[in-house]
Amino acid sequence: QVQLVESGGGLVQAGGSLRLSCAASGRTRSYAMGWFRQAPGKEREFVAAIGYRASGTDYADSVKGRFTISRDNAKNTVFLQMNLLKPEDTAVYSCAAVAQTPNLRDGSRWQYWGPGTQVTVSS
Numbered sequence: 001q002v003q004l005v006e007s008g009g010g011l012v013q014a015g016g017s018l019r020l021s022c023a024a025s026g027r028t029r030s031y032a033m034g035w036f037r038q039a040p041g042k043e044r045e046f047v048a049a050i051g052y053r054a055s056g057t058d059y060a061d062s063v064k065g066r067f068t069i070s071r072d073n074a075k076n077t078v079f080l081q082m083n084l085l086k087p088e089d090t091a092v093y094s095c096a097a098v099a100q101t102p103n104l105r106d107g108s109r110w111q112y113w114g115p116g117t118q119v120t121v122s123s
Contacts, residue, residue: 002026002112004095009117012085016121020080022095022114030100033078036107037091037119039111046105047093048080063089085121089098092116 002005022033034049048059048069057069068081078095094117096110103109 001097002028002031002096002097003005004112004114006095006114006117008098009093009119011120011122014085014121014123016085017083018085018119019080020082020093020095020115020117020119022078024076024078024095024097028076029073029101032101032104034067034096034098034110035069035078035080036096036110037089037093038116039091042091044094044107046107049104050078062095065069082119085119087121087123089119089120090121093119105108109111 003025012018032050032051035047036044037047038044042079046060050057050069050071067083071078074082075100095114097112
C-alpha cells in the first residue's frame with residue numbers, strides 16, 4: 001500500500017515561489033509520480049509528472065517554464081518547485097503515484113493520491 005502526504009502549500013503573492021513536497025510511504029521507487037490541481041468550481045487538471053528514473057518529465061502548458069518537478073528516490077519524496085506564481089495557480093495541489101499508465105495526463109489512471117495542500121496566490 002502506498003500513502004502520500006503533501007506539504008509546503010500556503011499563501012503567496014503573485015510572482016512569488018513555493019516548493020511543494022510529497023512524502024511517500026511504500027515502494028514508490030518504480031512508480032511514476034505526479035502533481036494535479038483543482039481550483040474551486042473547476043475540474044482536476046494535470047500539472048506535472050516524472051518517471052521513476054527521473055529521466056522523463058512532462059508539464060502542462062500552463063506551468064511549463066515556471067514549475068519544476070523532481071524526485072529523491074532515496075527519501076521517497078517528490079517535489080514541485082513553483083516560480084512566478086499567478087493568481088490562476090490558486091488550487092488544491094495533490095500528489096499522485098502510478099505503477100504505469102499509457103497517459104500520464106489522465107488523472108483517472110493514477111492509483112494513489114494524497115489529501116492535497118492548498119496553494120493561494122494573491123494579486
